[in-house]
Amino acid sequence: SQQGEEDPQALSIQEGENATMNCSYKTSINNLQWYRQNSGRGLVHLILIRSNEREKHSGRLRVTLDTSKKSSSLLITASRAADTASYFCATDGPRCEKLTFGTGTRLTIIP
Amino acid sequence: DTGVSQDPRHKITKRGQNVTFRCDPISEHNRLYWYRQTLGQGPEFLTYFQNEAQLEKSRLLSDRFSAERPKGSFSTLEIQRTEQGDSAMYLCASSLERFFGPGTRLTVL
Numbered sequence: 001s002q003q004g005e006e007d008p009q010a011l012s013i014q015e016g017e018n019a020t021m022n023c024s025y026k027t028s029i030n031n032l033q034w035y036r037q038n039s040g041r042g043l044v045h046l047i048l049i050r051s052n053e054r055e056k057h058s059g060r061l062r063v064t065l066d067t068s069k070k071s072s073s074l075l076i077t078a079s080r081a082a083d084t085a086s087y088f089c090a091t092d093g094p095r096c097e098k099l100t101f102g103t104g105t106r107l108t109i110i111p
Numbered sequence: 112d113t114g115v116s117q118d119p120r121h122k123i124t125k126r127g128q129n130v131t132f133r134c135d136p137i138s139e140h141n142r143l144y145w146y147r148q149t150l151g152q153g154p155e156f157l158t159y160f161q162n163e164a165q166l167e168k169s170r171l172l173s174d175r176f177s178a179e180r181p182k183g184s185f186s187t188l189e190i191q192r193t194e195q196g197d198s199a200m201y202l203c204a205s206s207l208e209r210f211f212g213p214g215t216r217l218t219v220l
Contacts (some may be wrong), residue, residue: 033209035211041214042213042214043154043202044211045113045209045211088154090209097159097166098159098167099144099146099154099204099209101154101155104153
C-alpha cells in the first residue's frame with residue numbers, strides 16, 4: 001500500500017515558471033526523499049531530508065518538511081523542459097528498512 | 112548512471128514460465144532492495160538484504176517469488192509460474208539513499 005499522496009497528480013507549467021509539488025504521509029518517519037522518474041526509466045534520487053530538518057536546498061530544488069502536518073513540498077525553480085518527469089516522495093521508518101512511495105506527480109514543462 | 116545495474120532490461124515471457132532477474136549494486140553498499148512498479152503507480156517494496164541476509168519480505172512477495180544475494184554481492188529475483196499480473200517494472204536499489212538501477216520491465220503474455 002502507498003504511504004503517501006502527492007498533490008497534484010498532474011501539473012503543467014510554462015518553462016521558466018516554478019513548480020511546487022506536495023506530499024502527505026501517514027506514519028512517523030525517519031527520512032523523506034524525493035525522486036524523479038522519466039517515462040519508462042529508473043528512479044533518480046534528488047534529495048533526502050531528515051525528520052529533524054525543516055528545509056533543504058540542492059541547486060534549483062527546495063524541499064520543506066513539516067512533521068507536525070506530516071507533509072513535504074518540493075519546489076523546482078526556473079523550470080526547464082528537461083524537468084518533465086514524474087516526481088515521487090518516499091518515506092522510511094525508524095530502522096530505515098523499507099522505503100514507501102507515494103503515487104507521484106506527473107510534471108510537464110511546456111517550452 | 113547510478114552505478115546500479117540490472118539485467119535484463121526487458122523480458123517478455125509466456126504465462127507459466129519462470130524468469131530470473133539480476134541486480135548488481137554499488138560494490139561498497141551492503142543494503143540491497145527490490146521494488147515493483149506498475150504503470151501509473153509508485154514503486155512498492157518487495158524485499159531487502161543486509162549483506163547476504165534477507166531481512167524483510169513484503170506480503171506482495173508470494174511463494175512464487177524468491178530472492179537471493181549469495182556472498183552479499185549481486186542479487187537475483189526469480190518468479191516461478193509467471194502470471195499476467197506479474198507484469199511490471201522490477202527495480203533494484205542499493206544503500207540507504209536507494210540508488211536505483213534502470214529496472215527490468217517484465218511483460219507476461
